[in-house]
Amino acid sequence: MEKVFCSIVGGGVVGCAIAYELSQKYQGIFLFEKNRYLGEEQSGRNSGVIHAGIYYKPGSLKSRLCVEGNRLIYRFCAENGVAALRIGKIIVATNSDEEQIIKRLLIRAKRNGVPGVHLIDGAEVAAFQPGVKAVSALHLPTTGIVNAATLIKTLAKLARMNGVSILTQATVSGISVREERLEVRVLYGNGKEERFLSEWVVNAAGLYSDEVARLADSEETYKIIPFRGEYYYYNAVSADLEVKTNVYPAPVLVKVGTKERYDVGVHLTPTFGLESDGRERLSKRILVGPLGRVISHKNDYQTGRLPPEEFISRVQPFFPVLRVENLRLEYAGIQAKPAHTDDFTIKRSRIHPHMINLVGIDSPGLTSSLAVAKFVALLFKDSE
Ligand SMILES: Cc1cc2nc3c(=O)[nH]c(=O)nc-3n(C[C@H](O)[C@H](O)[C@H](O)COP(=O)(O)OP(=O)(O)OC[C@H]3O[C@@H](n4cnc5c(N)ncnc54)[C@H](O)[C@@H]3O)c2cc1C
CATH class of the missing domain: 3.50.50.60 (FAD/NAD(P)-binding domain)
Structure with missing residues (x-):
């Protein structure tokens, strides 16, 4: 031995x-x-998003390790040639109820020590990310994307x-x-x-x-409760479909096991593509998802995959230009949600x-x- x-x-x-x-x-x-x-x-x-750390309870391991991990991952990637970009994120509110949610998140962001988070109005949202409709949004400058592989x-x-x-x-x-x-x-x-x-x-x-x-x-x-998140993607073939930042809806509270937690919702996330010079840059492929739910088996990635209409109905309120015919089936991932x-x-x-x-x-x-x-x-x- x-x-x-x-x-x-x-x-x-x-x-x-x-x-x-x-x-x-x-x-x-x-x-x-x-x-x-x-x-x-x-x-x-997964979505490959480098989160800023605003969804998690102040003082929790998640909030502390996410805020610290965010800082560490950009440094590690820069030092070791891993594709990571601080492209920011907006969490959009399309009505007054959602505005209340994002205002609560702003308070949490401050308590968690997330740098730079601030509210922007509908006109600023449209200027920051054309095509997105919102009455207001939270802008998170430290969110980004990384090539996890x-x-x-x-x-x-x-x-x-x-x-x-x-x-x-x-x-x-x-x-x-x-x-x-x-x-x-x-x-x-x-x-x-x-x-x-x-x-x-x-x-x-x-x-x-x-x-x-x-x-x-x-x-x-x-x-561990397996929680499957499903994705579609689309290719931004026209300028009106281009997305250069992470665009998230206002989160909703969901109950998994005995605990309520924020579900980040179906969002738009830019991805990396390999260019002919061997470098990874933002591609025209935009991830749409994840749409999440509890499943019975830890390795069931396929049974009952949801149709594109389910995704469109969630995205259209804030990104009306996206249509069912733009969407292509992408992978699913299964999160390890603890019941306790x-x-x-x-x-x-x-x-x-x-x-x-x-x-x-x-x-x-x-x-x-x-x-x-x-x-x-x-x-x-x-x-x-
Ligand atoms: C849909 C989805 C979206 C997500 N989006 C994000 C995001 O945008 N940003 C973010 O920060 N996080 C995100 N996450 C969470 C993130 O992906 C996970 O928290 C992270 O990958 C966990 O890494 P891990 O190494 O703990 O687990 P895993 O990647 O699951 O690795 C565990 C490994 O253990 C191996 N293993 C299990 N049992 C054994 C055994 N008996 N012997 C040997 N090997 C074993 C498995 O094969 C597996 O490879 C997302 C997750 C999902 C599923």
């Missing part, structure tokens, strides 16, 4: 960010990913350069305490099994983080202080990933 310093379960953006962060200080780190490629689940199927690849590359072993088609199938360490059982795609005696285990298994927590402690009560809280959970397991569970890292987990990694690294430091 191989003796290692740390086993990380899950090769999404969070697992990769943790591997990179820890690798700057420690050796003997292994990352296990059950799929063939890194980032095939939540991390590769390139971010994950870069984090993994840097982690590998620092000595991390990243194994794919490697499913963690058991975790138990042995000789005061944690024995991690890994089942490979070729049917072989291997055991790693780890000083630390980090559970960054996304949708399966509740199940991985229970591999170690059968009494663990975490429950609307916040991130990052906690030591009861069975061993060196087993750390990250449960319910749903949105804004992409934005927060580098800050989450620093938070986890501090738990390692506290134990030294």
Whole structure:
């Protein structure tokens, strides 16, 4: 049995960010990913938005790690050649009820320490993003977009350069305490099994983080509710369809599990395209979504996909130029919504202080990933 310093379960953006962060200080780190490629689940199927941090309860982990993660991600991307652009965002109000919602969000933005958020009127909205109709909007200058696939690849590359072993088609199938360490059982795609005696285990298994927590402690009560978000896209073939910023509706409160939380709603998000010079720039492909709902299975991306009319009915109130015939079917992603809280959970397991569970890292987990990694690294430091 191989003796290692740390086993990380899950090769999404969070697992990769943790591997990179820890690798700057420690050796003997292994990352296990059950799929063939890194980032095939939540991390590769999202809006790619670098959130500013205004939706989350003041003082929550989400609010703190999102605001810090926003700052860290722009810096990391600039230093490492990852496409990220601070294109801003508007959250539009189309009537007086929605104006009340965005005014409440402005107060929350201030309490969360989000820089630069301010109200603009309908004329300013139209000047900022032609085609958008609103009575007013919140403008968030620190929101942006990132190419999540390139971010994950870069984090993994840097982690590998620092000595991390990243194994794919490697499913963690058991975790138990042995000789005061944690024995991690890994089942490979070729049917072989291997055991790693780890000083630390980090559970960054996304949708399966509740199940991985229970591999170690059968009494663990975490429950992840799969929440599917579906997308369409359109190509901005004419100037009136062009969108250069993130355009979001006023959010609505939805209940998932026992907790109410803001659903950001169907929004318009510009994406990156690869140019002939090998550089990534804003493309004409605009994401429309996600339209979200609870589903029964953690890996059901297709059953009962919603028709384009559902998306148009949500977007037309603020972007009337968009038509059903513009929309093309795009991917769906499934968020890991925790039933027990609307916040991130990052906690030591009861069975061993060196087993750390990250449960319910749903949105804004992409934005927060580098800050989450620093938070986890501090738990390692506290134990030294
Ligand atoms: C539709 C949608 C839109 C979103 N939009 C945004 C956004 O715009 N901005 C933002 O900041 N966030 C957004 N998010 C949230 C963000 O994508 C996630 O918070 C983030 O990707 C979580 O990363 P992760 O690494 O924790 O999880 P994941 O990416 O799900 O990675 C977990 C990994 O663990 C692996 N795994 C599971 N069990 C095992 C096991 N037993 N052994 C080995 N490997 C295992 C899985 O295969 C998976 O690859 C969105 C999410 C969705 C689904």
